[in-house]
Amino acid sequence: xxxxxxxxxxxxxxxxxxxxxxxxxxxxxxxxxxxxxxxxxxxxxxxxxxxxxxxxxxxxxxxxxxxxxxxxxxxxxxxxxxxxxxxxxxxxxxxxxxxxxxxxxxxxxxxxxxxxxxxxxxxxxxxxxxxxxxxxxxxxxxxxxxxxxxxxxxxxxxxxxxxxxxxxxxxxxxxxxxxxxxxxxxxxxxxxxxxxxxxxxxxxxxxxxxxxxxxxxxxxxxxxxxxxxxxxxxxxxxxxxxxxxxxxxxxxxxxxxxxxxxxxxxxxxxxxxxxxxxxxxxxxxxxxxxxxxxxxxxxxxxxxxxxxxxxxxxxxxxxxxxxxxxxxxxxxxxxxxxxxxxxxxxxxxxxxxxxxxxxxxxxxxxxxxxxxxxxxxxxxxxxxxxxxxxxxxxxxxxxxxxxxxxxxxxxxxxxxxxxxxxxxxxxxxxxxxxxxxxxxxxxxxxxxxxxxxxxxxxxxxxxxxxxxxxxxxxxxxxxxxxxxxx
Amino acid sequence: xxxxxxxxxxxxxxxxxxxxxxxxxxxxxxxxxxxxxxxxxxxxxxxxxxxxxxxxxxxxxxxxxxxxxxxxxxxxxxxxxxxxxxxxxxxxxxxxxxxxxxxxxxxxxxxxxxxxxxxxxxxxxxxxxxxxxxxxxxxxxxxxxxxxxxxxxxxxxxxxxxxxxxxxxxxxxxxxxxxxxxxxxxxxxxxxxxxxxxxxxxx
Numbered sequence: 001x002x003x004x005x006x007x008x009x010x011x012x013x014x015x016x017x018x019x020x021x022x023x024x025x026x027x028x029x030x031x032x033x034x035x036x037x038x039x040x041x042x043x044x045x046x047x048x049x050x051x052x053x054x055x056x057x058x059x060x061x062x063x064x065x066x067x068x069x070x071x072x073x074x075x076x077x078x079x080x081x082x083x084x085x086x087x088x089x090x091x092x093x094x095x096x097x098x099x100x101x102x103x104x105x106x107x108x109x110x111x112x113x114x115x116x117x118x119x120x121x122x123x124x125x126x127x128x129x130x131x132x133x134x135x136x137x138x139x140x141x142x143x144x145x146x147x148x149x150x151x152x153x154x155x156x157x158x159x160x161x162x163x164x165x166x167x168x169x170x171x172x173x174x175x176x177x178x179x180x181x182x183x184x185x186x187x188x189x190x191x192x193x194x195x196x197x198x199x200x201x202x203x204x205x206x207x208x209x210x211x212x213x214x215x216x217x218x219x220x221x222x223x224x225x226x227x228x229x230x231x232x233x234x235x236x237x238x239x240x241x242x243x244x245x246x247x248x249x250x251x252x253x254x255x256x257x258x259x260x261x262x263x264x265x266x267x268x269x270x271x272x273x274x275x276x277x278x279x280x281x282x283x284x285x286x287x288x289x290x291x292x293x294x295x296x297x298x299x300x301x302x303x304x305x306x307x308x309x310x311x312x313x314x315x316x317x318x319x320x321x322x323x324x325x326x327x328x329x330x331x332x333x334x335x336x337x338x339x340x341x342x343x344x345x346x347x348x349x350x351x352x353x354x355x356x357x358x359x360x361x362x363x364x365x366x367x368x369x370x371x372x373x374x375x376x377x378x379x380x381x382x383x384x385x386x387x388x389x390x391x392x393x394x395x396x397x398x399x400x401x402x403x404x405x406x407x408x409x410x411x412x413x414x415x416x417x418x419x420x421x422x423x424x425x426x427x428x429x430x431x432x433x434x435x436x437x438x439x440x441x442x443x444x445x446x447x448x449x450x451x452x453x454x455x456x457x458x459x460x461x462x463x464x465x466x467x468x469x470x471x472x473x474x475x476x477x478x479x480x481x482x483x484x485x486x
Numbered sequence: 487x488x489x490x491x492x493x494x495x496x497x498x499x500x501x502x503x504x505x506x507x508x509x510x511x512x513x514x515x516x517x518x519x520x521x522x523x524x525x526x527x528x529x530x531x532x533x534x535x536x537x538x539x540x541x542x543x544x545x546x547x548x549x550x551x552x553x554x555x556x557x558x559x560x561x562x563x564x565x566x567x568x569x570x571x572x573x574x575x576x577x578x579x580x581x582x583x584x585x586x587x588x589x590x591x592x593x594x595x596x597x598x599x600x601x602x603x604x605x606x607x608x609x610x611x612x613x614x615x616x617x618x619x620x621x622x623x624x625x626x627x628x629x630x631x632x633x634x635x636x637x638x639x640x641x642x643x644x645x646x647x648x649x650x651x652x653x654x655x656x657x658x659x660x661x662x663x664x665x666x667x668x669x670x671x672x673x674x675x676x677x678x679x680x681x682x683x684x685x686x687x688x689x
Contacts, residue, residue, distance in 0.1 A: 342603050346603065347604075374570070377569050391574045397573035398570075398668060400663055401571035403568065406566065460668055462665050483568065486538055486539055486543045
C-alpha cells in the first residue's frame with residue numbers, strides 16, 4: 001500500500017470531549033449554531049450512534065432518542081488548536097501529505113522505510129495517544145481508496161463502507177444516493193459490482209468516478225501541504241550559555257533536520273535567518289544570504305560559524321531561532337569551455353572571512369572614480385558571477401603602473417623655485433634619498449574649488465639605480481612621496 | 487685541500503662552464519632569455535624583483551590582460567596597488583585584497599588557497615620591508631605550498647629577494663626603466679628564469 005489516510009473522527013466534537021475529559025461511552029453531540037430550539041446535530045460520537053442518532057438530526061429528536069445525550073456548543077478556538085496539533089502530528093510522520101479535510105490527512109508512504117504496514121499502523125495509533133482523539137487509519141493502493149478505508153471503523157475493507165455513511169461524510173460527491181438505496185445497494189461493494197457504463201449512463205459521471213475509485217482505477221495526485229514556518233526551529237538553552245560552541249553543536253543537528261525537510265520538498269535554502277535571544281532582553285538578528293541555494297548543512301554551518309565569530313554577546317544566551325528560506329534548487333548547465341566557481345557558498349564564506357581579516361571596505365573589485373584627484377577609488381562588492389557595472393575609463397592607463405604609498409610619506413626635498421613651481425633637486429629624507437637624475441613635471445592638479453578645494457603639483461623623478469618615484473608638492477612647501485613606478 | 491687549490495679549482499670550473507656560474511642578477515645591457523609568464527596549477531612560484539623599479543607592476547598588468555574565466559586574486563601586502571594605473575576594464579578581472587600587514591597578507595593567501603575556487607592568487611610582498619620579510623617563517627611557505635597542491639590553485643609570490651624555499655618556478659625581473667617609459671616608450675616586461683639558464687648551460 002502506497003497511501004495511508006488518518007481520519008480524526010468527528011474532530012470538532014471529539015476535541016471538546018478530550019478537553020473536558022468526557023469518557024468515550026458518554027453519548028455526545030455537537031449542536032449547530034443559532035437558536036437552540038431550531039438547532040440540529042452537526043456531529044455525534046460512536047456512543048450516540050448506538051442510539052440511532054446521526055448528524056443532521058434535530059436536537060429535540062436526538063434528545064428523544066437518548067435523554068442522556070450530552071449537547072455541546074462548537075468552540076472554534078479549541079477546534080483550531082486541535083487541528084494544529086493533528087497537523088503537527090502528521091507532519092512528524094511523513095514529509096509529504098495532503099490536508100484533505102480538517103479531519104482527514106492523506107499520507108504518501110512511498111518514502112518511508114517500514115518493517116510492515118501493520119506495525120506502522122499500530123505504532124502510529126500508539127504515538128497518537130497524547131492527542132486523546134479517536135483516530136482511524138486506512139491504507140490503500142490509491143489515495144482515494146485509503147481515504148475510503150479510513151472512514152470505516154476498525155480498518156475494514158473500504159468496499160464495506162455503507163453508502164449512507166459515505167453520503168453523510170460528504171467527502172466524495174455521491175449524487176442519487178437515495179436512488180442507490182432504492183435499488184437495494186447498501187455498501188460500496190454493491191456499487192462496485194454494477195456495470196460501469198450503465199451506471200454512468202443512468203446516474204452520471206460522478207458515480208462512474210466512484211466506481212473507478214472502488215476498483216482502484218482512479219489514481220489522483222496529492223495536493224501536498226506546505227506549512228509556512230516549516231523551516232524554522234527554536235532551541236532553548238537551560239541553563240543559558242556564554243559561548244557559541246554549544247549553539248554550533250545544536251545548530252549542526254537542527255540544520256540537518258531543516259535540510260532534510262527542504263530536500264523532501266525538492267527545495268534548497270536561499271538564506272539563513274538567525275535570531276539570538278539574550279538573558280538581558282537583547283536580541284541579535286541576522287540574515288545570511290547564501291550565494292547559491294544549498295542543501296548542505298555543512299555550508300550553512302560554516303556561514304553561521306563565520307558570522308558568530310564576529311558577534312559579541314551582551315549577556316548569556318537563552319534561546320536561538322534558525323530559519324531557512326526555501327527556494328528552488330539551482331540546476332545550471334555549466335559551460336563546457338568555461339570554468340566557474342567550484343563551490344560558490346564556500347567562496348562567499350571565504351570572502352566574509354577575508355573581510356573579517358582586512359576590515360570592511362578593503363576587499364572587492366576596484367574601479368576609479370570620475371575625478372582628477374589622485375587615489376580616489378571605489379571597491380565594488382564581489383558577486384558570485386563577478387559581474388560589475390561597466391565603468392568608463394576616466395584617465396588613460398599609464399605605461400608603467402605605479403605602486404602607491406598609502407598614506408603618502410612626507411619628505412624633505414631640496415628644491416629651487418623656477419617661475420611658479422618648485423623644482424626638486426634631491427631627496428633629503430625618506431626611504432629613498434639622493435640626488436635626482438632626471439625629473440618630469442610639474443603636473444598641476446586641482447579640484448573641488450567650490451567646497452574644500454585641493455591642489456598639488458606632481459613630479460616624476462628618476463634617482464640613482466633607475467628608481468622611478470612620484471612626488472607631490474602641496475602648498476605650502478610640503479613634499480610627499482606618493483608612489484614608486486615599479 | 488688548501489684554500490689556494492680550491493680557488494684554482496673554482497676558477498677553472500668558471501672558465502669551463504661560464505653559464506653555470508653566471509650571477510642570477512643580470513649584467514646591465516646584457517640581453518637575457520625571456521621567460522614566459524605561465525604558472526602551473528597547484529604550484530607555488532616566486533617572482534623576485536631585486537630592484538624596486540624593475541617591472542613588478544607590469545607582471546600584474548600582463549596577468550590582468552589575459553582572458554580568464556575567473557578573476558585574479560591580488561593579495562596586496564602593502565596596500566600599494568593603484569587601480570588608476572591599470573584602467574577600469576582591466577580591474578574588472580581582479581579581486582583586490584588590501585592588507586596593511588604582511589601577517590594579514592599571508593593569512594588571506596592561506597584562506598584563498600584553502601578555498602580553492604580561484605585558479606590564480608598573486609601575493610604581492612614586493613614593497614614589504616626586510617624586517618617583515620624575515621619574520622615570515624619558512625614553514626609557512628611549505629604550508630602554502632601544500633595548500634596550493636591540495637586546492638589546485640596557483641600561488642605566485644612577488645618578493646624583493648629570494649625568500650620562498652624550493653618554489654616550483656622562480657623568475658627574476660630584470661627590467662630597467664627610465665622616465666621616458668612613463669609616456670614615450672612602451673615598457674616591456676623582462677623576466678629571467680635562472681634555473682632554465684643553468685640547465686641550458688649544463689646542456
